[in-house]
Amino acid sequence: MYCKKILIFNNVDNSAAIKGRQLCGMLKTEGIGNNVTDCRLFVTNARPDIDTWYCVVRVNGKVFSKQCQLNNFCFQLPVNVTGDIACVLVANIGNPTVVATACIGESSNLQYLLANASKLVSSDQWTEYEKFVAATDDFYGNAQAVDVGKLLENAQSKYKTVEEYSTAFDKYYAGGRQDNYYQSVKKEITNLFLQFPPYYPLIRQFPDCFFVRVDFPTGNRFFVMGLLQQDNAVRYICYGLPADKEGFDDKDFSYLSCSDGGFWMLYQDANTGQITSYKE
Numbered sequence: 256m257y258c259k260k261i262l263i264f265n266n267v268d269n270s271a272a273i274k275g276r277q278l279c280g281m282l283k284t285e286g287i288g289n290n291v292t293d294c295r296l297f298v299t300n301a302r303p304d305i306d307t308w309y310c311v312v313r314v315n316g317k318v319f320s321k322q323c324q325l326n327n328f329c330f331q332l333p334v335n336v337t338g339d340i341a342c343v344l345v346a347n348i349g350n351p352t353v354v355a356t357a358c359i360g361e362s363s364n365l366q367y368l369l370a371n372a373s374k375l376v377s378s379d380q381w382t383e384y385e386k387f388v389a390a391t392d393d394f395y396g397n398a399q400a401v402d403v404g405k406l407l408e409n410a411q412s413k414y415k416t417v418e419e420y421s422t423a424f425d426k427y428y429a430g431g432r433q434d435n436y437y438q439s440v441k442k443e444i445t446n447l448f449l450q451f452p453p454y455y456p457l458i459r460q461f462p463d464c465f466f467v468r469v470d471f472p473t474g475n476r477f478f479v480m481g482l483l484q485q486d487n488a489v490r491y492i493c494y495g496l497p498a499d500k501e502g503f504d505d506k507d508f509s510y511l512s513c514s515d516g517g518f519w520m521l522y523q524d525a526n527t528g529q530i531t532s533y534k535e
Contacts, residue, residue: 258284258285258286258287258292258335258336258337259283259284259285259449260283260284260336260340260359260449261281261282261283261284261445261448261449262281262282262283262284262340262341262342262357262358262359263280263281263357263445263448263465263482264278264279264280264281264282264298264342264344264355264356264357265355265356265357265487266278266279266354266355266463266484266487267353267354267355267356267487268352268353268354268355269354270346270348270352270354271301271302271305271346271348271352271354272300272301272302272354273300273301273302275462276300276462276463277300277462277463277484277487278298278299278300278301278344278354278355279298279299279300279458279463279464279465279484280296280297280298280299280325280355280465281296281297281357281448281453281465282294282295282296282297282310282312282342282357283295283296283297283449284332284336284340286335286336286337289335290333290334290335291331291332291333292331292332292334292335292336293329293331294310294312294329294330294331294332295327295328295329296310296323296325296327296328296329296330297325297326297327297453298325298326298344298355299325299326299455299458299459300462300463301325301346305346305347305348307322307346307347308322308323308324308325308344308345308346308347309321309322309323309344309345309347309351309376310323310328310330310342310343310344310345311342311343311345311368311372311375311376312332312340312341312342313340313341313342313364313365313367313368314332314334314336314338314339314340314341314364315334315338317334318367318368318371318375319332319333320375320376322376338360339358339359339360339361339364340358340359340360340364341356341357341358341359341362341364341365341367341368342356342357342358342368343355343356343357343365343368343369343372344356345372345373345376347376350373351372351373351376353368353369353372356368356369413450413451414472416443416446416447416449416450417447417469419443419446419447420440420443420444420446420447422443423439423440423442423443424440427439427440427528428528435525435526436492436523436524436525436526436527436528437489437492437525437526444480444482444492447467447469447480448465448467451467451468451469451470452467452468453465453466453467453468454466454467454468454479454481456513456514456515457479457481457495457513457518458481459514460511460513460514461481461483462535463483463484463485464481464482464483464484464493465481465482466479466480466481466493466495467479467480467481477497478494478495478496478497479493479494479495479497479518480492480493480494480495481493481495482525483522483533488525489525490524490525491522491523491524491525491531491533492522492523492525493520493521493522493523493533494520494521494523495511495518495519495520495521496518496519497515497516497517497518498517498518498519499517500512500517503519505519507521507530508520508521509522509532509533520533
C-alpha cells in the first residue's frame with residue numbers, strides 16, 4: 256500500500272535557533288508497502304555553529320534514531336508508516352536537547368520520545384544508500400521498488416489537493432465562518448503540502464514559516480502557499496504570485512521582495528479566515 260505522511264515541526268526550544276527566529280520544517284515519509292519507508296528531513300533557521308543533530312522517530316512501537324543533517328537529509332525506516340508516528344529533532348548543545356517535535360496520531364509516541372530522547376540518540380552515520388539519495392535527489396530509493404504507473408497517477412492527481420483545498424475554503428465561508436479557519440482546512444492544507452516542494456526563498460524570508468511552490472499543470476507559471484507561525488501557533492495562511500512591483504495595485508495584496516524576485520502576497524488570518532495584513 257502506497258502511503259505518504261508529512262509531519263510539521265513545532266519549535267520547543269529556541270537555544271538551537273538563529274537569534275530572533277524559531278526552528279521550522281518538516282519530516283516527509285513515503286512508502287509503497289515493502290516494509291521500507293523513505294524519509295526526507297527539511298529544517299530551517301538552525302544555528303550554523305551546531306554540527307551534531309539527530310532525528311529520532313517512533314512508529315509501530317519502535318524507535319529509530321539517526322544522526323542527520325538538516326537540509327534535505329534522507330534516510331530509511333525498516334517499517335511501513337501507515338499509522339501513528341512521532342518525531343523529535345535533537346541538537347547536541349553541550350548535551351542532547353530536544354528542540355523541535357512533530358506528531359501524527361497518538362500523543363503517547365511523542366511523550367515517550369520526550370521522556371527518553373537523551374538515551375535514544377545515535378551516532379549512526381549515513382549509509383551508502385542515503386549518500387546516493389542525497390546526491391541524486393531521488394525521492395524513491397530502490398528503483399526496483401518503483402511502481403511507474405503509480406508515479407504517473409500521482410503526477411496527474413496531485414493537483415486534486417489544490418481543488419480539495421478550494422472546496423474546503425468555499426465550504427467554510429458557506430457555513431457562516433463559525434469555526435477556527437485553519438483547523439477547518441488543516442487536513443486539506445497538509446495534503447497539499449505533501450504534494451508540492453518546499454520553496455526556500457520564502458522559507459528563509461520569515462522567522463517561523465513553511466512555504467511550498469505550486470506549479471500550474473501547463474506552462475511555467477506558479478504560485479506559493481505558506482503558513483506563518485507566531486508563539487508556536489499558525490497565525491497566517493499566505494498566498495503569493497510572482498510579479499514585478501509595478502503594474503499591479505490591489506488593497507488586499509502587499510508586495511514582498513525576496514532573493515528569487517518579488518511576490519504580491521495575500522495574508523489570511525488563520526483564526527477567522529479574513530484577509531488581513533502581516534504584523535511581525
